[in-house]
Structure formats: structure tokens, C-alpha cells
Amino acid sequence: MEKMIAQINGIVNNFVWGIPMLVLLVGTGILMTVLTKVFQVSHIGYWMKHTFGSIFTDKHITKHTGAEDKSISQFQSLCTALAATIGTGNIVGVASALIFGGPGAIFWMWIVAFFGMMTNYSENVLGIYFRRKNSKGEWSGGAMYYLRDGLGAKKHMKYVGSVLAVLFSVFCLLASFGIGNMSQINSIAGNMQGAFGIPKLATGIVLMVLAGLVIIGGIKRIASVSEKLVPFMAIIYILGALGICIINGKQVGAAFTAIFKGAFQMKAVGGGIVGSGLKLALTWGMKRGVFSNEAGLGSSVMVHSSSNVKEPVRQGMWGIFEVFADTIVVCTLTALAVLTSGLVDLNTGAVLSSSEGSALVGEAFGTVFGQAGPAFIAIAILLFAFSTVLGWSHYGTKAFEYLFSEKWTIVYRVIFIVFILCGATMNLELAWDLSDTFNGLMAIPNLIGVLVLSPIVMKITKNYVDRRIKHQDIDPMLSAFPEIQAEQARGLDESD
Structure with missing residues (x-):
């Protein structure tokens, strides 16, 4: 039974x-870049x-809301949001990309x-524009809401929108149970045992208690912990990676050369058929x-929609910064730390170490910090992965x-x-594969919603630019719902 599930999952996961799916993901980004007139560059x-x-x-921007809010x-x-995105992917994911796809x-x-x-x-513009308040007075937004109320409002699309929202x-x-919980905890437990000899069960119990104290408190407690934990862990990790790049400064130029050269290399590292090198680098x-x-x-x-912001575009800009910080900053520094350390042949792109994942x-x-190096990464994964669990719980x-x-x-x-306790003690190879598939499946209904509603994103962006940057006197576009539009428009100022 397990073998059959693994085979079926393998087929779905490969799709x-x-x-095709990666092209759809990037293609959606290209379309939104064009429709917003390259907003990420033109208004950087x-x-x-x-x-x-x-x-x-x-x-x-940083002021806490009152208890009643x-x-x-x-x-x-x-x-x-960064708590959920800055995780093992920034360490293990980058290492895997270098090993299998080259620089x-x-x-x-x-x-x-x-x-x-x-x-x-x-996504964030649509999330704010179509969000609602639940019976507790909390904002509820996300793909499910703009699929149901945005896509579903289109002619003959009511049931399609509702079904995609449920999916x-x-x-x-x-x-959330797999890639947002058990797989993250399993990585922490394995690293703690390998680096410090701490039993996986002990790690699981401690993390279950700590996470429970935070998660039971809801979004405000999760956000309160995240705003302290994320800047701390990100700054410490960035400083460590920067330290390696500075000490190995003479190799930084060669590392960038290897990255650009390897991006269009026709043969894979060690030979292979023509075109395989480019395919592997691009795919990985x-x-x-x-x-x-x-x-x-x-x-x-889903967490950006919980913000006290009134302007959809303002929260959209935080989404731009989120991706910038996660990939352009943290992932790049991880890659440079590995590439400048002498563990990769910068001429051929071959990894000279037998280590994989976080071990690499x-x-x-x-190579710079001695025995403290692996311990530093073990602690980084602890913080990164634990924060991911908190974010995904929401x-x-x-x-x-x-x-x-x-x-x-x-x-x-x-x-x-x-x-969380199960994740620390179980063999999760199949669970990881299944959760990776479900994680990817989320993209299909979400991207359908973003593509169909792209004209709305374009209109909201133009409305914001005309009002805030060009200072035109026009009514704002804040919500798809008249009652929320009126409420949000009251007292709107530059800080919103």
C-alpha cells in the first residue's frame, strides 16, 4: 500500500x-510584472x-494594535510571513541546488x-482587497477568498470559484502538517542529535511545549514572537555568511563568474549530453x-491579510520585500558562503565535498569558524525551521x-x-514527499485566481500610483465590498 501511494505521489509530484508548472509559476510573475509596468524596478x-x-x-508600521483590535x-x-518562508529551503534547498544544478x-x-x-x-493585493472579518473580528483573507468572491463573481464561474477555494x-x-510541521521538526531533531547528541524525543517534547504556548495564543501571539525571532535569526545568519564572504573575499568575484557561466552551460558537471547542464541548472x-x-x-x-493596513498596494509592497529578503539576500549569501569556501570547483562547478544538504x-x-561552523548551522536550522512551524500553523x-x-x-x-512530537520521532520520507506535493498543488488554484483577477491587480496598482505618487485626487480602491471600502476609507492617510 505504501509503495503504491509513493508511486502515485511520484507521478503527481513530477507534474x-x-x-510546465514552473513555467506557469514564472509566467504568472512575468505577466504581473508587465501589467504593473515592472513595478519592482520602476518603483524600487x-x-x-x-x-x-x-x-x-x-x-x-511597527506599533502594536490594541487588545480590541x-x-x-x-x-x-x-x-x-518571513517566519514561514525563511526556513530549511534557505540552507538545505540552496545546498541541493548547488549539488544537483551547479552554481x-x-x-x-x-x-x-x-x-x-x-x-x-x-497575491497580497488581492488578499487585502477581498478579505473579510470573521465573527471574532479577525481579518480573514487568502486565495480561498479571492477565488470564491473574486473569480466566483465572474459570469458562470460561481461554482468553479467555490470548488477551487475548497481545493x-x-x-x-x-x-501544513507535512512541510509546515513534521518535516521541519524532523530536520531540527536530526540536526540536534547529530550536532549535540540530544535525543530526538527530547527535542520533540521541548519544541511541542514551546510551540504550544505560542500557537494556542492565536495570530497576535504568533506575530509577537515572530517579530522578535525573525529579525534576530536573520541578522545572525546574515552576519555569519557575510563573515565567510569577507574572509574569502578574493573568491567572491570567481563565485559570481561561476554562477553566470553555469547558468548557460550546455553540459552538466562532469560531461553529459549537450543541453543537460542548462536544463539541470534551470530546473533546480x-x-x-x-x-x-x-x-x-x-x-x-493568509498572514499578510491579517495586517492593519488599509491600502492593498501597501501590503503588496511588503510581499515584494519578503521575496527579496528571502531569496536575493539570504539564499544568495548561503550560496556565496559555500562557493567561496573551497568546497566547489569554481571552474567546473563540481562540488568537491561528499556532504549533502545542511551538512554542506x-x-x-x-572552514572559517572551525567546529563551531556545523553547530552554528544546526542552531540556524533550529530557529529557521521552528519559525516556519509557527507561520504555517496560522x-x-x-x-x-x-x-x-x-x-x-x-x-x-x-x-x-x-x-510536532510525531515529526521529531518518525521516519518521514514518504510524509515529506506527500507534503511537498500538497504544497505544490496549492499553486494550481491560486495561480488560476491570480491570472483571472490580474486586471483587478492592475487597476488597483494604477489607482494607488495615481493617488500616492502622482498625487491625483481620485477615490481609492481598498476593498471589493462597499461596507469595508467605506470603513477603510475613513481616516485614510499616508501611513496606511
């Missing part, structure tokens, strides 16, 4: 993460100022990220890029809420917490 100064720059200059701040929404795979990760910025932007929620719910770079930043999967929009990155850090909660109502979300949270 979900195959070239503007969105950087109103995202990363505003963290230090605008208290409204169930939304979270824009900075908290970013940190919770050129990093170039294609950049390409995926460049266009993925606008896919994530579009997305089911895929998200299943993925795109797969790991999407796996890392999740642009197009429709996942992070740990070995790279070890995604699963929102999917569960859509399917069964918010009254029963406590049931999901308790089950999710129990599965």
Missing part, C-alpha cells in the same frame, strides 16, 4: 514540480522606502525571485527558488477556518501541536 526606491525603510522611520501591524505580518542554479533562483516578487505582490484550503491544510534553480520564497503558492497572503553548508561555515488555521468555521480552530491547533 506539480515539473517544467518607493517600495524600499515604504517597507524596509519605514521600519526605522514610521512608528505606525484583532489585526496585527504591517511589520508583524512581514515577520510572520548556475543560483542565477535561475534570482530569475524566479525577480518575477516572483510581482506574483507575491499580486486550495484542503491542500493547504494537508501541507527554479524548483528551489519557488520552494524557498513560496511566491505563487498563495501561502503567505555546515562544512562551509566550518496558514493551516485559516484553511481550517474556511472549511469548518472559526469556532473549531482550537481543534486544529491542538492536533497540529501533537504532530
